[in-house]
């Protein structure tokens with residue numbers, strides 16, 4: 001059996017990774033994996049257990065107990081932690097504020113990268129995987145790698161609209177704080193992977209971004 005086709009979509013917060021990856025998966029009948037949801041679900045489970053997310057040693061000690069299950073249907077992605085559907089609470093402000101330090105802990109990354117590779121191997125025809133280190137660490141051999149960027153002000157405005165917040169300045173500050181931690185951490189920082197095609201979605205519609213990625217996939221499939 002051939003290895004599944006992997007489409008890696010990386011980029012900073014709010015650049016459009018989830019929407020683009022789901023759109024591409026739908027257009028090409030591929031599976032979809034949101035690795036950010038896994039880091040968020042891990043963070044949720046640690047907070048539930050009373051672990052201080054900035055205490056790297058405690059985080060590493062408890063992380064192994066957490067059982068995550070990711071559903072890969074782009075029309076209805078799911079994420080469970082310890083048997084609980086956490087799709088809603090992982091988007092809340094407590095998890096958003098705590099996820100960057102948790103995802104900077106090398107042991108957490110080792111655990112989750114292992115699980116992500118298992119999901120990729122189990123994907124039939126192929127899978128669109130989105131996150132920060134997919135093209136650089138999780139699937140460096142992916143034949144299609146996209147680095148999606150957008151102007152921070154546009155990213156914050158989109159995210160604030162999505163969250164129903166009228167405080168775009170606060171959203172921008174939170175997003176820039178997370179960008180800074182995610183890009184400067186020692187373990188798998190957000191970088192443009194070797195061979196990744198950069199797409200700037202600031203002035204493109206979601207459909208245009210999806211079409212560009214679909215075209216990249218069709219090129220490698222020819």
Ligand SMILES: Nc1ncnc2c1ncn2[C@@H]1O[C@H](COP(=O)(O)OP(=O)(O)O)[C@@H](O)[C@H]1O
Nearest residue numbers: 013014015016017018019158162201204205206
């Ligand atoms: N090219 C685009 N044009 C306009 N809005 C977009 C575009 N791409 C994404 N969005 C919107 O921006 C918000 C954040 O997108 P999302 O896919 O969640 O980003 P990420 O996964 O990178 O955090 C969503 O509300 C989404 O609908």
Ligand SMILES: Nc1ccn([C@H]2C[C@H](O)[C@@H](COP(=O)(O)OP(=O)(O)O)O2)c(=O)n1
Nearest residue numbers: 013014035036037039099103131132133178
């Ligand atoms: N492959 C990944 C995916 C996400 N992360 C971290 C970095 C992010 O701050 C958090 C949350 O990721 P998520 O993609 O849900 O964040 P946004 O929705 O883009 O704001 O997880 C990571 O370190 N590696």
